[in-house]
Amino acid sequence: xxxxxxxxxxxxxxxxxxxxxxxxxxxxxxxxxxxxxxxxxxxxxxxxxxxxxxxxxxxxxxxxxxxxxxxxxxxxxxxxxxxxxxxxxxxxxxxxxxxxxxxxxxxxxxxxxxx
Amino acid sequence: xxxxxxxxxxxxxxxxxxxxxxxxxxxxxxxxxxxxxxxxxxxxxxxxxxxxxxxxxxxxxxxxxxxxxxxxxxxxxxxxxxxxxxxxxxxxxxxxxxxxxxxxxxxxxxxxxxxxxxxxxxxxxxxxxxxxxxxxxxxxxxxxxxxxxxxxxxxxxxxxxxxxxxxxxxxxxxxxxxxxxxxxxxxxxxxxxxxxxxxxxxxxxxxxxxxxxxxxxxxxxxxxxxxxxxxxxxxxxxxxxxxxxxxxxxxxxxxxxxxxxxxxxxxxxxxxxxxxxxxxxxxxxxxxxxxxxxxxxxxxxxxxxxxx
Amino acid sequence: xxxxxxxxxxxxxxxxxxxxxxxxxxxxxxxxxxxxxxxxxxxxxxxxxxxxxxxxxxxxxxxxxxxxxxxxxxxxxxxxxxxx
Numbered sequence: 001x002x003x004x005x006x007x008x009x010x011x012x013x014x015x016x017x018x019x020x021x022x023x024x025x026x027x028x029x030x031x032x033x034x035x036x037x038x039x040x041x042x043x044x045x046x047x048x049x050x051x052x053x054x055x056x057x058x059x060x061x062x063x064x065x066x067x068x069x070x071x072x073x074x075x076x077x078x079x080x081x082x083x084x085x086x087x088x089x090x091x092x093x094x095x096x097x098x099x100x101x102x103x104x105x106x107x108x109x110x111x112x113x114x115x
Numbered sequence: 116x117x118x119x120x121x122x123x124x125x126x127x128x129x130x131x132x133x134x135x136x137x138x139x140x141x142x143x144x145x146x147x148x149x150x151x152x153x154x155x156x157x158x159x160x161x162x163x164x165x166x167x168x169x170x171x172x173x174x175x176x177x178x179x180x181x182x183x184x185x186x187x188x189x190x191x192x193x194x195x196x197x198x199x200x201x202x203x204x205x206x207x208x209x210x211x212x213x214x215x216x217x218x219x220x221x222x223x224x225x226x227x228x229x230x231x232x233x234x235x236x237x238x239x240x241x242x243x244x245x246x247x248x249x250x251x252x253x254x255x256x257x258x259x260x261x262x263x264x265x266x267x268x269x270x271x272x273x274x275x276x277x278x279x280x281x282x283x284x285x286x287x288x289x290x291x292x293x294x295x296x297x298x299x300x301x302x303x304x305x306x307x308x309x310x311x312x313x314x315x316x317x318x319x320x321x322x323x324x325x326x327x328x329x330x331x332x333x334x335x336x337x338x339x340x341x342x343x344x345x346x347x348x349x350x351x352x353x354x355x356x357x358x359x360x361x362x363x364x365x366x367x368x369x370x371x372x373x374x375x376x377x378x379x380x381x382x383x384x385x386x387x388x389x390x391x392x393x394x395x396x397x398x399x400x401x402x403x404x405x406x407x408x409x410x411x412x413x414x415x416x417x418x419x420x421x422x423x
Numbered sequence: 424x425x426x427x428x429x430x431x432x433x434x435x436x437x438x439x440x441x442x443x444x445x446x447x448x449x450x451x452x453x454x455x456x457x458x459x460x461x462x463x464x465x466x467x468x469x470x471x472x473x474x475x476x477x478x479x480x481x482x483x484x485x486x487x488x489x490x491x492x493x494x495x496x497x498x499x500x501x502x503x504x505x506x507x
Contacts, residue, residue, distance in 0.1 A: 031261035042251040087299040222455040225504030
């Protein structure tokens with residue numbers, strides 16, 4: 001009950017504060033600068049970087065040959081999920097288990113499905 | 116008793132969250148060693164629940180009961196800064212591990228970095244996009260901050276919504292990257308360092324985004340005003356911190372850490388100009404001056420690689 | 424002046440000289456580098472090229488025997504981490 005009443009008082013104070021400031025002429029100066037920086041400079045730059053990442057640069061390279069390097073694919077104990085050899089973010093095409101690439105995964109290059 | 120401090124009432128949360136935080140590592144070890152995940156889930160769930168209830172109480176003390184006066188606000192700000200400092204130390208440890216392993220790579224991994232057999236992500240593709248997205252979100256959250264201080268409610272709501280979207284977009288991109296890496300967390304020291312550092316950063320972005328979402332609803336319900344918005348301030352500082360950590364991750368792990376086997380700037384330049392301007396007719400490009408330069412450079416590059 | 428006996432002894436108990444690339448007490452990298460250099464030398468110059476044997480002399484002195492066995496196995500599997 002007390003919370004409710006206090007909340008209403010706080011709410012009115014807040015609204016008053018927002019409303020009173022809206023009347024001032026000084027309002028909106030520096031926030032406008034930052035908003036403009038966001039829309040005019042930032043967004044186009046991110047758009048260009050997006051275009052570069054997904055359209056200019058080569059996508060989905062071929063996977064390397066599996067080599068049983070002892071310093072890679074370390075399985076001191078099995079993972080607590082699945083067969084214990086596949087990682088949480090296992091990619092059938094790019095990731096090998098300790099035994100090598102999954103069977104029949106040679107044709108799963110994501111590039112072949114996109115284009 | 117008249118004094119300017121906020122003497123908090125009795126609360127069950129400190130004790131309860133101690134138990135639930137303790138059950139998280141115990142549950143994690145139990146999951147790894149005996150495949151029973153229940154204690155881990157219980158720990159995660161109760162920690163999330165008690166955090167929610169505790170912070171709900173803090174919001175009530177601040178917004179509805181008005182206990183957060185000027186002096187209390189000052190204390191809270193110092194508290195937030197100290198918390199972020201502890202987070203800096205946390206990430207410092209991962210960078211230490213990374214540079215320890217990469218600056219003098221051991222003979223087991225071929226005495227080079229990235230280790231033999233590790234094919235890194237391309238720093239100038241999605242990771243660069245991630246960098247720009249986080250930097251942009253840093254701009255938009257500053258826009259929100261100024262809007263709140265000017266009392267411009269609508270602009271603040273809009274900017275905060277965009278900031279949250281950018282944070283979620285970052286997480287989406289990172290998920291896409293994770294599912295297409297050519298290495299895993301079990302691929303030796305490289306996988307450990309990479310996934311520990313970027314994974315913890317990713318969870319921090321998720322927490323920061325949650326913090327911003329809470330701020331969004333508090334803003335919507337008029338919890339903030341021009342000179343009293345500690346909750347938002349904490350979220351904004353935290354967001355900037357997460358942003359800065361990413362810059363270090365990007366420069367050291369993604370970029371510097373892939374010098375040995377990444378596409379060089381030359382590759383990037385030739386490849387992108389080729390695809391961009393001469394996508395439809397490759398032979399025309401090869402005949403052009405730019406094309407010739409790229410081809411000649413390619414030849415030198417091959418020769419240079421052979422001397423290694 | 425060294426006597427003939429001293430020279431004979433010195434040849435028998437030969438030890439790798441100081442290598443400025445590896446000034447620390449830990450000689451792991453020195454051992455490893457000479458192992459890699461030996462097989463790289465043989466690859467580039469042929470197995471009968473006598474100067475290559477110097478590298479072998481150094482790494483057999485510096486490396487623990489079981490490291491060399493491990494690395495030989497890895498080379499046989501094509502899974503040696505060094506660039507040869």
